[in-house]
Amino acid sequence: MDTTRINASIITIGDELLIGQTIDTNSAWMAQELNAIGIWVKRRVAVGDVRDEIWNALTEESKHSQIVLITGGLGPTADDITKPLLCEYFSGRLVVDEGALQNVKNIFERIIKRPMLESNLKQAEVPDVCRVIQNKRGTAPGMWFDKNDVVFISMPGVPHEMKGMMTDYVLPAFQEKYSLPAVVHRTLLTAGVGESYLAERIKEFEQALPPNIKLAYLPNYGLVKLRLTGTGSDVDAITDETESLFWQLQDLLADVMVINEDKPLEEAIGRMLTDRGKTLATAESCTGGFISSLITAIPGSSNYFMGGVVSYDNNIKQNVLGVPKKILEEKGAVSEETVIEMVKGIKRLMLTDYAIAVSGIMGPGGGTDEKPVGTVWIAVSGKGETVCQKFNLRFDRKRNIELTATNALNALRLLIINEENSNSK
């Protein structure tokens, strides 16, 4: 390769990250975007709102990487540590940037519609040694500094503001400035098989991979993603090489593959339904609407998702979904009989081709000896057949809900495939 590898470090500033009150989603997004244009994120560091910590992090990371991206520490109520520090670190002085000032004024006049405060005006001040990156989505401008062949970029920590600056300005500027290698990712999603069994199945494939193509296992809620990453100087050559290996991998895992893209299960199901012109509805008890919220998080889901009923209370199961009172009394809400009636009831109510129903005990309370916390019944129903399964989950409430959703969506996927296979016989 005739390109030097460009490394980036991401520094996140803020006490809230160090006391755990905020989960850092910015770094993951930044890493994805940088990676896609051939920049390798070497280190991610989070430090508190402490002068010396920030100063040290700038110095240390500039030894590791040619690019140092800094987020956070620029809000109107921040202790004003970061901007004066950057000013001193890069030997500048604070001046008002006219573009940034106009932006702050505009936002207050047009969107917030309240008088500006002194603290808002101060956001338009920047060190005179930086290139200003205008913020189209908020009041704090971004700042680009060059020092000893290292680029330092400071951006606000508000996710959509940072994302806007990266997309509109920073990433294109990097592509122009550096001669970057081509990086190609191909991802597939599998269901029903654990990480170590997958590894055993594709052992020979993995051992035969060339050094410029890597395989990664990414387990996620009972599913495992597999990602091939190819790196090279020629974009066409590396795309072809990765693509050809990806076809081999798909062949090896055809029976457990859900989708051959980096997409979630609910999107794979959305495509199956769209392709077939079919509709779906959900009847949820223990997941409380989580399954339908996953389905409807996909743009365009209104084409196949008619709706759902969250039948949390037994009266709703009975009166809205038509589960017979006798079944609820004799078998209980968490039973095979109840989910079968729920899935039939929702299909009848919403007149759909397919339906999902779940009922279970997610914890921490509500368990009994006979039906402990984690007991879940799932039913899926299509043209004729209704398939029912019991699960015994053993995690906390949140994870039990997530796993129930994954299992229910996967059960629907398998039902659709099985219907097709038996039709074509």
Add this chain to the structure above:
Amino acid sequence: MDTTRINASIITIGDELLIGQTIDTNSAWMAQELNAIGIWVKRRVAVGDVRDEIWNALTEESKHSQIVLITGGLGPTADDITKPLLCEYFSGRLVVDEGALQNVKNIFERIIKRPMLESNLKQAEVPDVCRVIQNKRGTAPGMWFDKNDVVFISMPGVPHEMKGMMTDYVLPAFQEKYSLPAVVHRTLLTAGVGESYLAERIKEFEQALPPNIKLAYLPNYGLVKLRLTGTGSDVDAITDETESLFWQLQDLLADVMVINEDKPLEEAIGRMLTDRGKTLATAESCTGGFISSLITAIPGSSNYFMGGVVSYDNNIKQNVLGVPKKILEEKGAVSEETVIEMVKGIKRLMLTDYAIAVSGIMGPGGGTDEKPVGTVWIAVSGKGETVCQKFNLRFDRKRNIELTATNALNALRLLIINEENSNSK
């Protein structure tokens, strides 16, 4: 204070963090737990599965902190970099740990019910210079190393496995080993006022805070959390001091405070309903079940939440919720008239005291000139009154859904309070 401050660094190992395929939720949890027992997380660092990077991080972080916590790099398909590296770094050799081996065998016999693979057996190997931390929730054991007065602990990256080890072993061991200061947090949640206006309102309070008590602003989906953190050597004294200031803060913000604990809005509403013995139902269009999934994420929500209808398709609005066809045709699904009919319909169907209904255009598609993406109507209804509001959101689909949910839940909260106030007049 007669206690030395104990600093911790968290090192997360794994390429998946550096290419952004995984969001790091472990570090936030660890930071919270460490903070609660008086250990300050000074730095969080993420590095890839690269020998030199991990080695450097261990050395660098041991200069910053007395405790270095390491997660990740221990899975059965990991490239086996981390464990041999730890072995070399701490001058040990790999031996089979009998407890860990028994644990792996048990998990395969009792839970996985498949034969073990070579890679699973290798998980029972540990460097002979560490204390083994048994993993009750998975196959990879934890390891505790002491070197030059710094404690290094390596744990698997699977969240519930790491959490189990921290709770059962690591945190109690730290409390025994170190003389830790008392740290007290008091948090309140506000709604309806931005960060800079809150700061302006409590400026004098903030400036008068003693140096051992800090105030933090934590904005989150249109709400702002305020957190007071007191640090001291005497737990009773610092609790009293923080508590007394927290009362002052609550007084200053009484009109915008949602709850005086570190709890989400949906939990505050759950308490209001429980205290009053009232019930709730939801009718969701654009949020697709997200509001009901938030409500039901709270344990015990079955006491007040009866259920909901996700009326994604107009037929469902009409046939299940009883929105007149004429209104849907003349005013459209995203209109004041429709959400009012939806909220009335769900109350009628589920026989509840309160109800929430939302309908909007979340994007990216579906917008028109008259009703652009981000147009949302929210209705909440109680004993008699029904309150309706229009919002114009301007974010992406995910954030628009989240903000709609927050606004809808807050509208319900205000309705309950207003009902009470007008009753007591």
